[in-house]
Amino acid sequence: MTDTDNTDDATTTETIMELIEKAAAVDGIPPVSEHFLRGLADSSFGHHHLLALAGSDGTVTVCDSDAAGHPATLAGVAAIHGNQCEMVVDPAKRRRGIGAALARRARRAGATDFWAHGDLPAAQAAATAWSGTPVRQLLVMEITGEELHTAASAALPPGVLLGSLDNPGVDLDSAAVRSQWLEVNNQAFSWHPEQGGWDAARLEEATATDWFDPAGVLFVWDTTGLDPVLAGFHWTKKHPDGTGEIYVVGLADRYRGTGLGGALISCGLSYLAAETNRVILYVEADNKAAVAAYRRLGFDVCQRHVVYRLG
Secondary structure (H helix, E strand, C coil), X not given: CEECCCCCCCCXXXXXXXXXXXXXXXXCCCCCCHHHHHHXXXXXXXXXXXXXXXXXXXXXXXXXXXCXXXXXXXXXXXXXXXXXXXXXXXXXXXXXXXXXXXXXXHHHCCCCEEEEECCCXXXXXXXXXXXXXXXXXXXXXXXXXXXXXXXXXXXCCCCEEEEECCCCCCCCCHHHHHHHHHHHHHHHCCXXXXXXXXXXXXXXXXXXXXXXXXXXXEEEEECCCCCCEEEEEEEEEECCCCCEEEEEEEECHHHCCCCHHHHHHHHHHHHHHCCCCEEEEXXXXXXXXXXXXXXXXXXXXXXXXXXXXXX
């Protein structure tokens, strides 16, 4: 196993996607995040990619993805963003030290925190071998069937109007709507490492996806004053397999503790339940109040994603 700056010009995003799909089929869970996938084709994400390439002689070389070199078979890939790293190894080439080689190279590039999507036994064993300590846990929760439809039945209080990005329902232009959306997002997620501190460009980037639907971004407006004020938003997502997702829910500071958050969640569930029988969400495990609230609605934990900090 060696490190070099030589790689294969023929190794493409398509080849990497095929490897990711193979791993997902074997493991029963996608090995990387949406952020990783988008960063493969969009350099504006600023990801540093490493490839593990298997040569015809059985050797494996870890390379920067933008170098030029010899033909080889892709055995693994890693993406580094800041101090975080996500990586995946071809299931047919596991237990050969490829993951360890990628991790060593990633650490030299500044990565300290490594994602284990699904926190599978193999990832736990690797984290133990590398003296990894869990520093973050992201839960996936789901609600299905009758519980979903029950949770989707709450009504908004008087003076609160429901709209959407494509039909806000208030007399504001698109720029003003997006400005208020951005302000509420940054209030709601001032503490969050990925969702907080956004500007207009970051919001535009986040909505530039194949699946984005402005009709699925729901707004609740406080109409009791002279001008409508955005109280909160519920950004939903529809997956290709028919699963719905509570993608992001944000409430402005002044409306916390008013009970409006529960009604806002129900509005999104109602929108999704019209076309699906299963809705998921992602929530930080240490956000105990949110986890408890979702459990009361009928959500249960179905997956865990863990970040390990290597010693």
